[in-house]
Amino acid sequence: MIIEQCKIIRNEEIAGGIWEMKFSAPGIASNYTGPGQFLEILLENKWSFTVRRPMSIANVEGNRITVIFKIFGRGTKLLSERKIGEVLDLLGPLGNVFSGWNEKYVPILVGGGVGLAPILNLFKECQKYKIHSNLILGARTGREHFMAHDPSNGIYLTTDDGTLGISGTVIPTLKNVFSDVDNPMVYACGPLPMLKAVQDFVIQNKIPTQLSVESYMGCGTGLCQGCVIKKRNIKAKTHSYHERYSLVCMDGPVYSADEVCFD
Amino acid sequence: MIIEQCKIIRNEEIAGGIWEMKFSAPGIASNYTGPGQFLEILLENKWSFTVRRPMSIANVEGNRITVIFKIFGRGTKLLSERKIGEVLDLLGPLGNVFSGWNEKYVPILVGGGVGLAPILNLFKECQKYKIHSNLILGARTGREHFMAHDPSNGIYLTTDDGTLGISGTVIPTLKNVFSDVDNPMVYACGPLPMLKAVQDFVIQNKIPTQLSVESYMGCGTGLCQGCVIKKRNIKAKTHSYHERYSLVCMDGPVYSADEVCFD
Amino acid sequence: MGQFIQLMRFVLTDFRIQIGNIEFKNPLFTASGTFGYGNDVPDFVDVSKLGGIVTKSITLHPREGNPPPRIVETPSGMINSIGLANVGVDHYMREMVPFYSTIDTKIIMNIAGSTLDEYCEIIQKVESISSDIAGYEINISCPNVKKGGMEFGVDSSLTAELTKTLRSLTERLLIVKLSPNVTDIAAIAVAAEESGADAVSAINTVVGMSINPMTWKSNIYTVFGGLSGPATKPIGLAAVQKIFHSVTIPIIGIGGITNSLDVIEYFLAGATAVQLGTVNYQDPSSGEKMIDDLKTYCKDLSIEKISSLVGKVKI
Amino acid sequence: MGQFIQLMRFVLTDFRIQIGNIEFKNPLFTASGTFGYGNDVPDFVDVSKLGGIVTKSITLHPREGNPPPRIVETPSGMINSIGLANVGVDHYMREMVPFYSTIDTKIIMNIAGSTLDEYCEIIQKVESISSDIAGYEINISCPNVKKGGMEFGVDSSLTAELTKTLRSLTERLLIVKLSPNVTDIAAIAVAAEESGADAVSAINTVVGMSINPMTWKSNIYTVFGGLSGPATKPIGLAAVQKIFHSVTIPIIGIGGITNSLDVIEYFLAGATAVQLGTVNYQDPSSGEKMIDDLKTYCKDLSIEKISSLVGKVKI
Numbered sequence A, B: 001m002i003i004e005q006c007k008i009i010r011n012e013e014i015a016g017g018i019w020e021m022k023f024s025a026p027g028i029a030s031n032y033t034g035p036g037q038f039l040e041i042l043l044e045n046k047w048s049f050t051v052r053r054p055m056s057i058a059n060v061e062g063n064r065i066t067v068i069f070k071i072f073g074r075g076t077k078l079l080s081e082r083k084i085g086e087v088l089d090l091l092g093p094l095g096n097v098f099s100g101w102n103e104k105y106v107p108i109l110v111g112g113g114v115g116l117a118p119i120l121n122l123f124k125e126c127q128k129y130k131i132h133s134n135l136i137l138g139a140r141t142g143r144e145h146f147m148a149h150d151p152s153n154g155i156y157l158t159t160d161d162g163t164l165g166i167s168g169t170v171i172p173t174l175k176n177v178f179s180d181v182d183n184p185m186v187y188a189c190g191p192l193p194m195l196k197a198v199q200d201f202v203i204q205n206k207i208p209t210q211l212s213v214e215s216y217m218g219c220g221t222g223l224c225q226g227c228v229i230k231k232r233n234i235k236a237k238t239h240s241y242h243e244r245y246s247l248v249c250m251d252g253p254v255y256s257a258d259e260v261c262f263d
Numbered sequence C, D: 001m002g003q004f005i006q007l008m009r010f011v012l013t014d015f016r017i018q019i020g021n022i023e024f025k026n027p028l029f030t031a032s033g034t035f036g037y038g039n040d041v042p043d044f045v046d047v048s049k050l051g052g053i054v055t056k057s058i059t060l061h062p063r064e065g066n067p068p069p070r071i072v073e074t075p076s077g078m079i080n081s082i083g084l085a086n087v088g089v090d091h092y093m094r095e096m097v098p099f100y101s102t103i104d105t106k107i108i109m110n111i112a113g114s115t116l117d118e119y120c121e122i123i124q125k126v127e128s129i130s131s132d133i134a135g136y137e138i139n140i141s142c143p144n145v146k147k148g149g150m151e152f153g154v155d156s157s158l159t160a161e162l163t164k165t166l167r168s169l170t171e172r173l174l175i176v177k178l179s180p181n182v183t184d185i186a187a188i189a190v191a192a193e194e195s196g197a198d199a200v201s202a203i204n205t206v207v208g209m210s211i212n213p214m215t216w217k218s219n220i221y222t223v224f225g226g227l228s229g230p231a232t233k234p235i236g237l238a239a240v241q242k243i244f245h246s247v248t249i250p251i252i253g254i255g256g257i258t259n260s261l262d263v264i265e266y267f268l269a270g271a272t273a274v275q276l277g278t279v280n281y282q283d284p285s286s287g288e289k290m291i292d293d294l295k296t297y298c299k300d301l302s303i304e305k306i307s308s309l310v311g312k313v314k315i
């Protein structure tokens, strides 16, 4: 984990309200250990933005790091207005990684909303290692998608309003894909209701699953103790030193589906 | 006085740390009454910049308004980074004007530091009406000047460090010019020490003089009562309703030299 | 047809609120000291859009206020030490009050004093003349005047005594404006309620200080001043929520409001109305704009009465 | 030659400060709850550059803290309600304290309790073992734990009793950390001084609240939390200035510091040292950077001893 001043080398709206930003970040890139990890972005003005903004790493290529973000509030609005050549102060790489994906399993990757970044990252990684995986991406409406619906290649897009791909949430598609594969392993990231639904399904069906979760982060470095999530069961010794809560920035953001509790 | 969303049509560094910004501001321009008036500029972020920044009007041409500013702190730094085509929220025109300049007098115009904007404005206005005036502009060093030292045309530049024009403050030059003209009338705007020195000189020599003064402004509209300056003598009824203080934003910024007190 | 009914609903969103026996057409007031006396605001401001105007604090005698510097910007806020500069009650009654008959907005006269008698004298003067003043807001909490009543604002029993005495002098709306610079703001609110106040307003400014690190000078002549603006919104919200759980009279929320969502936050925390202060310095017509935005908000969430939001924060 | 002498002068700028009988190599400490126990900070942070490290509050028994959400951003600040999550004194002494012998930075252990006995038991445990702890900061002011000692922090006589009792248990540095959520912070500081505290630190967080106006939910599980960050700097400065005029023991200034000029403001207002809190979340190496910037400032202004600035604001 380092702090690095990184030049923006790309910043484009790739779908409705969804932006892709690329940085030159040699130091962070060389410390990067895999899909699941994230950055903490400092927004320019120290007075106005007290806490950094966490963003998953969507891709690392050589010195270059990509994030994909959705305009959510003041901070992401400001990010979308940043120009190529400007420099941002990044803290990273942070957090743990999706693990256990290998030839023995067929990964089913589920991403919703802003949760698609780490999932896309993992999808590309699987491709790189020639591990066939299925990718299910959900959005509210067609204009938020930037990939092609391509079931024959295992890429399924869903929309809540049916304007693109399969109508409905990602869950029915997850169920369908699941029923077609042997040795599935689910990886999911997305909004809370989606993660809950995925968790219910995979626990019921005893599918090994990893979820990348979000929480409000004050620091990303374990110092503020703000980013806790409730645990479903008790782990031995974690960075949070506690039994009921886990620090998402240090022990997560990736958890086994049976580890965390969303209520 | 109106609030207008104004497009930036020019923003250039015209001397070391000194910027010229031009807006398209038809509404404010049509309400403008003369040199001395100012604008209150809202800086983009409501959280970060609580109060507007006052800036004198340096020129009005048709719909266009020019300000000249010096990078002083966070706000003026931000202003210098604004790009052509961006829109700023301006409140204006505010305040009173330099008055009494006409053929009967020979205006001596004295500007120092950021106080040159209204003085330059008045200089151009005099030119327009073919009133011969003398312009004395002071700066700390040569790179802060953007005009040519041209005594034969009545333009005198001074620098504290002697790197351009006449070495020293504006005061010796003011004295020299004064001794050369009949029926002088002094107009001055600049930093506090300069205004004090001008005031001392003109009162001693009984020269009719108007000073444009600065004070920390909360609103520019008479609502906050923050921008007061102490009065030297007592005026009848002013916007501040008081005898000891005057509201610079409503009763000023231009005062007769014997009206205000700088201690 | 369905669309028509929905259209009907927004038209009918009810913004009226009630404090004591006075109905206000909407819950957005301007805060004391940030809108003058309401009679001399910029031309582009339509004061008749506001639910109410609270005047700057008026004292028995005219006050020139404190020497400059009186104002400085701070992170997301500002500090002021105006020192209750005002024309005094006589001038006010003679010169400003007649204007109020020309506008359809309720006027709340904010008064300040350094002794119980001063407060009483002001109210007696006002009560002796017929006027369009809807009520009084009692400033017991101005932090930057030595004798500005601070003694009342920090002490429950003094607050009670003052409120009781003023209550006996007027039938008009009596609102006590509370200071955040106390250990237990709810206790002071309870004292005001029990002594007959129709409402409390909270918060006044927070004691603050600012220094120029290059010149070593205090940025405020009086050293201590009052912090206002967005920085203080969390403090104002906490105050309103605490008071809400302690009194039954309406609370007027104040502190750091810059947009309609801030207004909603105050309602949810327990405010029946709000006052806009520092935001008027950026734009004195902010109130009008927020009312429009509130209408949109209520439309989108199908809220029929703005007052139905009061205290509805989900915990 | 003249140049040489000037060069000599900056080299010799003296950053050492003294609190009680302890000398710190410089006046920049990290604030409790924002730097862990000092033993587990990011690799890129060089803790040995700091004058001191104040640990997160340690309680008698381990505490899991409050349910999430625990944090939310506010204008130029943030609210937290961590709920004193910590490992407890036994684990702390066993697992964290040994690390301190490896660094050359003074450690101040912050302790919190809900009863006088709890505070005593913690100190007795620490005193029974030899360790590199330089002293204690007593948190009597945590606003987001029901039994977090708030009762002590708002009451002069309880503060006096607690301080006196703890003083009798230790020769180590005893610092009382004050709450801004009181009517008269100087009175509490005086109580601490008279009862034997070596120093006071101010301020802890300011009670605040934040609501999501779209979901109507409190952004903090416990509803009220503690406001920190730049928004509170004017409040912290005012507190330090008030205390400075009331006590003779050193004051450690806290609240909203993000750069070296903020540190200067605190010194001018009366602080002998400062603590950095929220800024560590943006960059845990902020302290190191500010020390470098302070060196430049002192060089430019030819300041020979940083402690010569204490209380020097020009009024």
Ligand SMILES: Cc1cc2nc3c(=O)[nH]c(=O)nc-3n(C[C@H](O)[C@H](O)[C@H](O)COP(=O)(O)OP(=O)(O)OC[C@H]3O[C@@H](n4cnc5c(N)ncnc54)[C@H](O)[C@@H]3O)c2cc1C
Residues within 6 Å of the ligand: A038, A051, A052, A053, A054, A055, A056, A057, A067, A068, A069, A070, A071, A072, A073, A074, A075, A076, A077, A114, A115, A117, A118, A213, A214, A215, A216, A217, A218, A253, D073
């Ligand atoms: C580990 C992790 C990875 C993430 N990865 C991505 C990603 O790849 N792409 C993406 O678009 N978004 C991602 N997010 C969410 C992203 O951090 C928020 O959308 C962003 O912080 C919103 O900032 P804002 O200023 O626009 O919103 P604000 O206006 O500040 O607030 C709006 C909402 O944004 C969220 N938010 C704000 N600040 C934080 C914070 N410090 N920590 C967590 N949530 C916050 C809260 O839900 C808040 O209610 C991730 C979050 C986490 C925790």
Ligand SMILES: Cc1cc2nc3c(=O)[nH]c(=O)nc-3n(C[C@H](O)[C@H](O)[C@H](O)COP(=O)(O)OP(=O)(O)OC[C@H]3O[C@@H](n4cnc5c(N)ncnc54)[C@H](O)[C@@H]3O)c2cc1C
Residues within 6 Å of the ligand: B038, B051, B052, B053, B054, B055, B056, B057, B067, B068, B069, B070, B071, B072, B073, B074, B075, B076, B077, B114, B115, B117, B118, B213, B214, B215, B216, B217, B218, B253, C073
């Ligand atoms: C009537 C008037 C006309 C002015 N005309 C010009 C001009 O034509 N060109 C120009 O360069 N400058 C002018 N100024 C000064 C200009 O307003 C300040 O330089 C500017 O506000 C600094 O903003 P900042 O954010 O960069 O500084 P900050 O970092 O906020 O503060 C630095 C200093 O700037 C000054 N300042 C900050 N805010 C205000 C405020 N609201 N009101 C007054 N002073 C403030 C203070 O001296 C402060 O100490 C004028 C000021 C007044 C009152």
Ligand SMILES: Cc1cc2nc3c(=O)[nH]c(=O)nc-3n(C[C@H](O)[C@H](O)[C@H](O)COP(=O)(O)O)c2cc1C
Residues within 6 Å of the ligand: B218, B224, B225, B226, C031, C032, C033, C034, C056, C057, C080, C082, C084, C110, C139, C142, C177, C203, C204, C205, C228, C229, C230, C232, C254, C255, C256, C257, C275, C276, C277, C278, C279
């Ligand atoms: C410049 C200024 C002057 C003020 N004068 C008064 C006053 O005379 N009487 C009063 O009760 N409150 C006064 N206040 C306090 C405001 O009415 C309000 O309580 C406070 O500013 C918080 O609201 P805000 O954050 O929206 O500004 C003043 C505030 C400011 C900024």
Ligand SMILES: Cc1cc2nc3c(=O)[nH]c(=O)nc-3n(C[C@H](O)[C@H](O)[C@H](O)COP(=O)(O)O)c2cc1C
Residues within 6 Å of the ligand: A218, A224, A225, A226, D031, D032, D033, D034, D056, D057, D080, D082, D084, D110, D139, D142, D177, D203, D204, D205, D228, D229, D230, D232, D254, D255, D256, D257, D275, D276, D277, D278, D279
């Ligand atoms: C997340 C967080 C946790 C904190 N935990 C503690 C604590 O355990 N004990 C304590 O005395 N102060 C605690 N504080 C208060 C800080 O030590 C400090 O007093 C306060 O944050 C003000 O300083 P700042 O504005 O620089 O952050 C905490 C502050 C924050 C933001």
Ligand code: FES
Residues within 6 Å of the ligand: A216, A217, A218, A219, A220, A221, A222, A223, A224, A225, A226, A227, A228, A247, A248, A249, A250
């Ligand atoms: S975000 Fe601060 S501890 Fe995890």
Ligand code: FES
Residues within 6 Å of the ligand: B216, B217, B218, B219, B220, B221, B222, B223, B224, B225, B226, B227, B228, B247, B248, B249, B250
């Ligand atoms: S700047 Fe507010 S009254 Fe003049």
